[in-house]
Amino acid sequence: MTRVTDKYAKDVLVVMNMTARAWSPTRILRSLAGQFLVFQVLVVAVVLVAVGAVSVAQSTREFREVRGQRMIAVAENMASTPVVRDRYADPFASRVLAPEVDRAVALSGAGLAEILDPDGTVRASSEPSRVGTRVDLGPSRADEGRAWFGDTDIDGVHNLIGQVPILDTDGRVLALASVSEPYPSAWALLGGAGERMLFYLGLGAALGLLASWLLSRRIKRHTRGLEVAEIAGLADHREALLHSIREGVVAVNPEGVVTVLNDSAQELLGITGDAVGQRVDSVGIDPAVVEFLLSGEDGRDVVIVTRTRVLALNRRAATSQGQQIGTVTTMRDSTELAALQGQLSSHKSVTDTLRAQTHEFANQLHTISGLVQLGEYESVRDLIGTLTRRRAEINDAVTQAISDPAVAALLIAKTTLAAESGVVLTIDPRSHLSTLDPALATDVITLLGNLVDNAVDVSVGADPARVTVRVDDRDGLQITVVDSGPGVPEHLREAIFARGVTSKPEVPGGRGIGLALVRLVTAQHGGTVAVSDDTDGGARFEVRLPVGFVSERAGHA
Known part of the structure; x- marks a missing residue:
């Protein structure tokens, strides 16, 4: 029998795939390990970018909150300076107030300090070129008398600006003090997060790359160096092999x-x-x-x-x-093979029966020859009469109940064969079997032959050594074989019909494929087979075939 294992199939397919693979310069780039390494590097890069973005956003928020308040403080300080309050409307305010706005820039680190009219006209500025220009106040609330800080664009540069009103004694807005600072770049914000932040990001990137490389090596080792397409091909070939x-x-x-x-x-x-x-x-x-x-x-x-x-x-x-x-x-x-084995066993049984009868007839002929040589003709006549009556009794006991010639011949032969083994085989007088179709008779012979052989084998040496057979087709077909052996333990009553070994019997009692064939043939006809303890000791095997079996038999008769 061909034996196929997963390991054998895998080894064959791996050799096939390894032979078919061809090296190419881009193989490393297309390799599973290489692709996984690139993917992991991308993941690490995305994580680093996300961390950097979060850090920039957090630094930007902190810069706005902290520096915004600083811009307002500087603007308030500039607005509270007496010279600013007194000279903001002077025609030469740009020159007079220049030292004050420059001082505000120097003290705060701001980028620009200015004095504005309420309408946004620049009166004085740390950037002289802006004097006289008009600034869009936008969302500023300083012209309404409230301090304010927020974002604005100055000459195309995004700035953080703080504005404070300069009020008269009546609370009227006279002018605006404005201090602004450009937002730092993203790199500057990252740097502002501290060298430790940059160190941890660099360390995380290095560890991520190292882990990705080690993991890609591990994947390559566990996949035997096979790539995705090769693994898929291997799986396809394996499935094709196993299922074909x-x-x-x-x-x-x-x-x-x-x-x-x-x-x-x-x-x-x-x-x-x-x-x-x-x-x-x-x-x-x-x-x-x-x-x-x-x-x-x-x-x-x-x-x-x-x-x-x-x-x-x-x-x-x-x-x-x-x-x-x-x-x-x-x-x-092996169903067909088992059926052939069953037929062969039937023929072997007939052969054994003929051998037993030949041996018996030879002994009888030798006895008759001896009596003739001794001149005991009366004894010869009595012996022949006794043998004839015994043979007629056996034949009559079988043929009166069993009308099918093939089944009757089997039972007659089994009676002789059992007698040679010291076992008495009897036919229950209540038996009845009509003539069967030859094909069905073959199945009945298989059932009876195996059951009787099993019963004779286990009854040898028993006291008394007997086997009783009953066949009844008046309500379906019922075959009952009772032996005088030791019986079948309850926990083995299912196993004896299911299992055998090709080399020698392995089921207790020597029951092998014969009883398994009994169940198979019975199941093929929709019947049942069971074993139980007989009331007089020994085992009782009972086969029941449905009424359809008899109808089928009658249709063929």
């Missing part, structure tokens, strides 16, 4: 979960692909097969009979890098 082979393949991990199930296995076990990922004992597989899949047996061909099939299974451990990852079981349908 004739043998069924079932892989089960150490937790008892189905990991691989090809099409042939689904058909043989009568389940669907949904079983993958579920425990093997929860998907509707025959209990005997479940027990085998979860057992520790390896390397032997085991025959298991389900309700409809005879399966030959072989189970081996699957390993990866020295660790066991589960088991792989291969199976194939």
Whole structure:
């Protein structure tokens, strides 16, 4: 039987893919590890940019709050200067107040200090070129008598500006003191966050790049150097291989979960692909097969009979890098082979019967020859009469109840063969069987032959050694075989119909494929088979075929 394992399939496909791969200069750039490294670098870069953006935003907010209040303070200080209050309207205010606005710039670090009319005209400025120009006050509230700071653009540069009104004794706005400072650049803001911030960002970038490189190496090692396209191709080839082979393949991990199930296995076990990922004992597989899949047996061909099939299974451990990852079981349908084996067993039984009868007839002929040589003709006549009556009794006992010649011949032969083993085989007088169609008679012979052989085997040496057979077709078909053996323990009454080994019997009592064939043939006709304890000791095997069996038989008769 062909044995296919996941490891074997994987090794073959890896060799195929490695042979087909060709090196190219851009291979590293297209490699999974390389792509992952680039991706991780991009992630690190995005994180750094995000951190930088948050830092810039936070620094900008702090700058606005802190420096805004500073601009207002400087503007108030400039507005409260007596010379400013007295000379703001002087025609030469630009020259007179120049020292004051320059002092405000020097003391505050601002970029620009100015004295404005309420309408926004510049009266004095630390930038002389702006004197006389008009400034758009925008959202400023200083012309309404309130201090204000906010954002504005001066000569195209974004500035933070603080404005304070210069009021007379009546509270009327006489002029505005304005102090502004350009917003710092993003780099300056990052630098303002402190050298520690820059150090941590640099350290994070370095660690991120190092971790990305190590992780890409690890991925490359775990993927055996295969790239994404190669892994996909490997998976496709694996699926094609597993689902195209004739043998069924079932892989089960150490937790008892189905990991691989090809099409042939689904058909043989009568389940669907949904079983993958579920425990093997929860998907509707025959209990005997479940027990085998979860057992520790390896390397032997085991025959298991389900309700409809005879399966030959072989189970081996699957390993990866020295660790066991589960088991792989291969199976194939041996139903037809088992049927042929059953027919062969029937022919062998006939051959054994003929051999036993030949041996018996030879002994009888030798006895008759001896009596003739001794001149004991009366004894010869009595012996022949006794043998004839005994043979007639056996034939009559069978043929009176069994009308089908093939089944009757089998029972007559089994009676002689059992007698040779010291076992008395009797036909229950309540038996009744009409003539069967030849095909159906073959199935009945298979059932009776295997049940009788099993009963004779276990009855040898018993006291008394007897086997009783009853066949009744008046309500469906019922076959009952009672032996005088030790009986069948209750916990084995299901196993003896399900399991056998190709090399030698493994089920207690020597029951192997014969009883498994009994259940298979019975199931094919929609019947049942059961074993129980007989009231007189021993085991009682009972086969029941439905009424349709008899109707089918009658249709062919």
